[in-house]
Amino acid sequence: MSLSPFLSPPLTLRGVTFDPPLFLAPMAEISHSAFRRLVADFGGAGGLFTEMLSAKMLLNEEMHRSPWTKRRACEGRVIYQLLVVDTKKLPEILEHLAPLAPDGLDLNSSCPAPTIRAMGGGADLFESPERMCGILRVLRAQFAGPLTVKIRLGIETDGWRARLGERLRMLRGEGVDGLTLHPRFAGDKLKREPRHELYAELAAEAQLPLIANGDILDPHYIHSRAAAFAPAAGLMLGRIAAARPWVFAQWRDPALVVDHAAVWQRFCDYVEEDFVAERALGRVKVFTAYFSCNFMFGHNFRMSVQSAPTIAAARERAANFFATGPALTRHINLCGL
Ligand SMILES: Cc1cc2nc3c(=O)[nH]c(=O)nc-3n(C[C@H](O)[C@H](O)[C@H](O)COP(=O)(O)O)c2cc1C
Incomplete structure (x- = not known):
């Protein structure tokens, strides 16, 4: 193999x-x-x-x-x-x-x-x-x-x-x-x-x-x-x-490096382009539940997006989280997801 x-x-x-x-x-x-x-x-x-x-x-x-x-x-x-x-x-x-x-x-x-x-x-x-x-x-x-x-x-x-x-x-x-x-x-x-x-x-x-x-x-x-x-x-x-x-x-390409903040924001852009506003926020929340697993303290990120009343608020909260330079987890555990 x-x-x-x-x-x-x-x-x-x-x-x-x-x-x-x-x-x-x-x-x-x-x-x-x-x-x-x-x-x-x-x-x-x-x-x-x-x-x-x-x-x-x-x-x-x-x-x-x-x-x-x-x-x-x-x-x-x-x-x-x-x-x-x-x-x-x-x-x-x-x-x-x-x-x-x-x-x-x-x-x-x-x-x-x-x-x-x-x-x-x-x-x-x-x-x-x-x-x-x-x-x-x-x-x-x-x-x-x-x-x-x-x-x-x-x-x-x-x-x-x-x-x-x-x-x-x-x-x-x-x-x-x-x-x-x-x-x-x-x-x-x-x-x-x-x-x-x-x-x-x-x-x-x-x-x-x-x-x-x-x-x-x-x-x-x-x-x-x-x-x-x-x-x-x-x-x-x-x-x-x-x-x-x-x-x-x-x-x-196992060496691929990504900019996590940019990926999350791009997802929001794409969702806002394709979904009506009432549906878009829900999709961002569902995605964030998975995406947040990339971070050591992703739980805080997830919770702050979960409680956001609008996508604009979710974006602001995410920007604050990413500005802290959050540490990444090495391994993702799928249990519980
Ligand atoms: C949130 C979520 C939604 C899912 N929706 C579907 C679905 O629409 N159709 C389907 O056949 N399986 C669905 N599944 C099952 C997945 O396709 C897959 O079989 C399962 O997650 C195991 O694969 P994984 O360990 O790679 O996640 C869903 C799984 C999850 C976690």
């Missing part, structure tokens, strides 16, 4: 090449157009997933304007992740999405959030193979590009392994091109160790390219588990990218 693993070979799905095979994870309230633009400024990712987009809500969006859907040329390859619970209006929804020319569509079958599961999406869809199958058939029939599915291990009850095997075979049978696996159970949320050691047997069973996800921080994380990650065709990074939008660039 090279010093920086997963810079090659690229991953090609249905004729679309993702180079390098490093992906920004779909993250609700984070992976919007402004954040993807920031990640793209640094470069280094071969594909950026949108946050999960409620398929039904898409019909109400102005696709080229909405921060949930619009894409900029600088982003490179964008994969739209869909939260779908049934096939009603799905062809119409996909037609509405088509002008954005997605580089891939991804079906969310992993989200463990109770509200999403209650509506029949995410991890609940994974437990309903017939419904999932029906949705995949429509997606496959209507979309000619790469179709991927993001899953966890399912629900940790007797027979989980057999159920998972059935789902993997079903995905292949329905023409899915690739799979992102976050190897935790639905009930684990982001706790417990991800079971990266399962990639070999699950990739063999699925016979699909597998994108590995869960707690990946940097090349050292992969090197220290080289055998487990060897069967993966790509990697997906989530929370570490929210904390360090330059993580993909740093993957290639």
Whole structure:
């Protein structure tokens, strides 16, 4: 394995090449157009997933304007992740999405959030193979590009392994091109160790390219588990990218140095450009919760931005914090994020 693993070979799905095979994870309230633009400024990712987009809500969006859907040329390859619970209006929804020319569509079958599961999406869809199958058939029939599915291990009850095997075979049978696996159970949320050691047997069973996800921080994380990650065709990074939008660039260039204050301010600029004022402040607060982990005393920074009544106030508080020359943490701990 090279010093920086997963810079090659690229991953090609249905004729679309993702180079390098490093992906920004779909993250609700984070992976919007402004954040993807920031990640793209640094470069280094071969594909950026949108946050999960409620398929039904898409019909109400102005696709080229909405921060949930619009894409900029600088982003490179964008994969739209869909939260779908049934096939009603799905062809119409996909037609509405088509002008954005997605580089891939991804079906969310992993989200463990109770509200999403209650509506029949995410991890609940994974437990309903017939419904999932029906949705995949429509997606496959209507979309000619790469179709991927993001899953966890399912629900940790007797027979989980057999159920998972059935789902993997079903995905292949329905023409899915690739799979992102976050190897935790639905009930684990982001706790417990991800079971990266399962990639070999699950990739063999699925016979699909597998994108590995869960707690990946940097090349050292992969090197220290080289055998487990060897069967993966790509990697997906989530929370570490929210904390360090330059993580993909740093993957290639570990010596990369960034100006943290400038990055935070640029994020605010981008958010204000893409979001209406009522929404923009919330996005800045969510981002700051992750970004503040770069600092030894980031807690104070986070709290001062959390309580800011306006973006202008958040900017002023951030400027005061950055003016103190805050010390950086060497290692980011994803626990609790
Ligand atoms: C704030 C937040 C929002 C998330 N939203 C989504 C989502 O919209 N769709 C999805 O498939 N996973 C979502 N996830 C899960 C991530 O995509 C990823 O699987 C998880 O964070 C583990 O990867 P990481 O350890 O690199 O963060 C979310 C995670 C976080 C922390």
